[in-house]
Amino acid sequence: MSLINTEIKPFSATAYHNGKFIDVNQDSLKGKWSVVVFYPADFTFVCPTELEDLADHYAEFQKLGVEVYAVSTDTHFSHKAWHDTSDAISKVQYPMIGDPTHVLANNFEVLIAEEGVALRGTFVINPDGQIKVMEVHDNGIGRDASELLRKVKAAQYVAAHPGEVCPAKWEEGAATLTPSLDLVGKI
Template sequence: MSLIGSEVKPFAAKAYHNGDFIDVTEENFKGKWSVVCFYPADFTFVCPTELEDLQNEYATLKELGAEVYSVSTDTHFTHKAWHDHSEAISKIEYVMIGDPSQKLSRNFDVLNEEEGLADRGTFIIDPDGIIQTVEVNAGGIGRDASTVVSKLRAAQYVRTNPGEVCPAKWEEGSATLKPSLDLVGKI
């Protein structure tokens, strides 16, 4: 069943953020745009490259009014240790959520039950707490955070411009489409 258009389910988790441990719930995903990035595990190989790339886009995502959350089934304590010992992860300024109960990973349908780890899932959530985009990759396929920026811009445009849609490779300021009978079979 698709998660697109569904509201984020209730959860409570501990997270590591800028030297502190904080509490995070589904309420944190409301009132602003949110990007939630699940990954398999701390102290691994592809994961730090993705999270560092996400940090490289963090300022742009913040300018667009979004907060970023990374999530793995590790604890918030493990996130801190990784942050303290990895050159790539030490750069991270966004919230790193621990999900040792695996509830959040189950809620977003990215838990690999056999391994007890989250798949590589990226979700963009609107200010109402509704999931607007879902991307899930196999474990060996890293993600490109610049595509998250593009998808966020498109989701924001569609939200503020009802009746318009963004075609493939849409960039901010370029033409959109207005679905109508006149367009059927002409694109």
Template sequence: MSLINTPVKPFKAQAYKDGKFVEVSDADIKGKWAVFVFYPADFTFVCPTELEDLADNYAEFQKLGVEVFSVSTDTHFSHKAWHDTSPAIGKIKYAMIGDPTHEISRNFDILRPTGLADRGTFIVDPQGVIQGIEITAEGIGRDAKELLRKVKAAIYVANHPGEVCPAKWKEGEKTLAPSLDLVGKI
């Protein structure tokens, strides 16, 4: 069953952010857009390239009022150690959530039988409802700029009822207003 248009289930976990351990919960996403980026494990290969890409684009997400959370089944202690030893991960300013109990990974239906999370991205609206999901295989890295484009489209659609964003839509480009008149003409 798809999680699209379903609310994020309650959770509470420890995270590493801005040099501190902090508690993060579903209450922290209420009233704002959020992105959850699940990845298999700290100290791996594709994961640091993705998380660094997110770090390099984090300011753009923040300008839109979007909070970013990375999540793996590692502990918040492991996240700190990785942050302290990797130049790529050292750039991260967003919360790195530890999910050693697998509660969050199960809530997002992203937990593998091995106990690691799949490589999944979830866009969540201010009501805490999942509006976008992307899941890729282990070796396929994600692109933060493409995620940013999808978040902008989700925000646009939420703010403009009756309009939709076509393929490759970018901020400021023309949208569509679905109607009987458009059927068979696109």
């Protein structure tokens, strides 16, 4: 069964955020758009390139009213140490959630149990706490924050314009489609 349109499950975790440890739970992800990005582990190779890319685009996410959360099965202490020692990770201003008990990785169905790490999973969650976009792939393949931004904008557009859908490669301001009988076979 897909997680699309399901509500996020309850959790309680600690995150490293702007020099402090903060509590985060399912309610933290409600009331606004959220992006949850799982990655395998701190102090690795592809992960810092992804988190740095998200950090470089963080202001754009914030302008859309979106909070970004990075999650790995490391602890919040490990996140702080990584933030303090890595040039790439020192740019991160969004919360980095520790999931050493694997509750979040299990809730979002991205845990590789035999390794104790998460797959690269990306989830866009609407203000009601429902998953609207999900992408999960092999840990050797890095993600692109600009493509994630495009998907967030499309999800927000569709939510604000019932009855309209965004075609492939849709960009903000481009034409959308209104599904109807008249449109069948004409695209």
